Amino acid sequence: MLKLIKNGEVYNPEPLGTKDVLITGDRIVRVADNIPVPQQEFCEIEVMNVKGLKVVPGLIDPHVHLIGGGGEDGFKSRTPEIRLTDLTTAGITTAVGCLGTDGTSRHMTSLLAKARGLEEEGITSYIYTGSYQFPLQTITGNCRDDIILIDKVIGIGEIALADHRSSQPTIEQFKRITALSRTGGILSNSAGIVHVHVGNGKDGLGYLLEIAKNTQIPIVQFLPTHINRNPDLLDAANEFIEQGGMVDLTTSSTNNPEDKQVPASKAARTLLDQGASADMITFSSDGMGSLPQFDDAGNFIGLDIGSVKSLLKEMQKAVLDEGIALEKALRFVTINVADILKLEDKGQIKEGCMADLTILDEQLNVDSVLARGQLMVNNGEPIVKGTFED
Incomplete structure (x- = not known):
């Protein structure tokens, strides 16, 4: 599955402006001003519109x-x-x-x-x-x-x-x-x-x-x-x-x-x-x-x-x-x-890096979190829990 994060204010951690981020598997494969949404027949894709939010490593x-x-x-x-x-x-x-x-x-x-x-x-x-x-x-x-x-x-x-x-x-x-x-x-x-x-x-x-x-x-x-x-x-x-x-x-x-x-x-x-x-x-x-x-x-x-x-x-x-x-x-x-710590694919939002993203609101509170390309938190709520968590 592809994941496309659109219209976020991206920090790398330096500010890059409003960008789209494309994820394949656990990796960031593209960061650009506008990445068109592929046709559904091409492959399964999940689109997150994060306009007004900050996308940080x-x-x-x-x-x-x-x-x-x-x-x-x-x-x-x-x-x-x-x-x-x-x-x-x-x-x-x-x-x-x-x-x-x-x-x-x-x-x-x-x-x-x-x-x-x-x-x-x-x-x-x-x-x-x-x-x-x-x-x-x-x-x-x-x-x-x-x-x-x-x-x-x-x-x-x-x-x-x-x-x-x-x-x-x-x-x-x-x-x-x-x-x-x-x-x-x-x-x-x-x-x-x-x-x-x-x-x-x-x-x-x-x-x-x-x-x-x-x-x-x-x-x-x-x-x-x-x-x-x-x-x-x-x-x-x-x-x-x-x-x-x-x-x-x-x-x-x-x-x-x-x-x-x-x-x-x-x-x-x-x-x-x-x-x-x-x-x-x-x-x-x-x-x-x-x-x-x-x-x-x-x-x-x-x-x-x-x-x-x-x-x-x-x-x-x-x-x-x-x-x-x-x-x-x-x-x-x-x-x-x-x-x-020599974690070479961490800490940045750029092509080839691990798709670890934290999405913050204007007050810098957590809105969503992706770890290794998987959505873990959405709208402030955990959607993936530990094995023995309620």
Whole structure:
């Protein structure tokens, strides 16, 4: 079947104006000013007239706890698995899964199985190997081998630094992990990215800057996340960006009014005002991850849960509240993520790319979503549900 999306305001993510988009199977085959509707005798074709709506690349979320996370308040605080419609109704067509704090009762094989299940249900999913702790939890016994041999594994993460929940690896241990990840990426033609959870500790981005300065490993090997967790860390991100690194801002936040986290939309505005290029910023949701709160002495005081819906929400706020141009804000959740994760057919609307499209109304709310050419959400309602969803 062909699908023809007509009269949409298309963003690639730069604005292309009013265009038609033709899809065959799971691929975009043409983007043009006007694509005539073929005669029905030619083949079966589905036409969507989206006049007045914005057609943007499907959102990519590079940090989701697909099988849940948490546990900072005991076993009862383990967060649940994500559902397909949690992602699609948030405009997300590609998600990257990670374990997080709990590398004991959560397992890499379970994460891999969940990623494959989401793929069978209709979206694209990848994973990082490892968790907060060192030595890393892996599938094959070696993080490099995981990246080389398992197609869904595109890097290591989220490994924790500058955090009291980290296993406190030495700089030499962390160099070794990074080198293995880079080699795995080179040999498999994948990102081999090291996705780093950065906590509130004073070390901050120190390890990453030192490795980039004193080894042959480039700074783009890292994607540090939670960079907006406090104003000091956000300030420190400037040096990282100046050295050519990309930073990831977390869109989920706690309900604690005393939380020092800077909203991702506001943090992006700050970085841009300080001279950062929009190409150097990504957003991620931390969806289904636990958001624990600790006092200054390290005592647990509360827990919230991350939401994938925050990804679109903070992108909206970046445009509507912070005055960031839509084509720049879209980069944070589309092409920038695709570039650093080496997802070459994602993040754009052009011929040959995967037919992942999110269609937004004037207020940037989700109207429809197509993932790999399949209509998943229509008029804001999911029409494809996960296997065990009601």
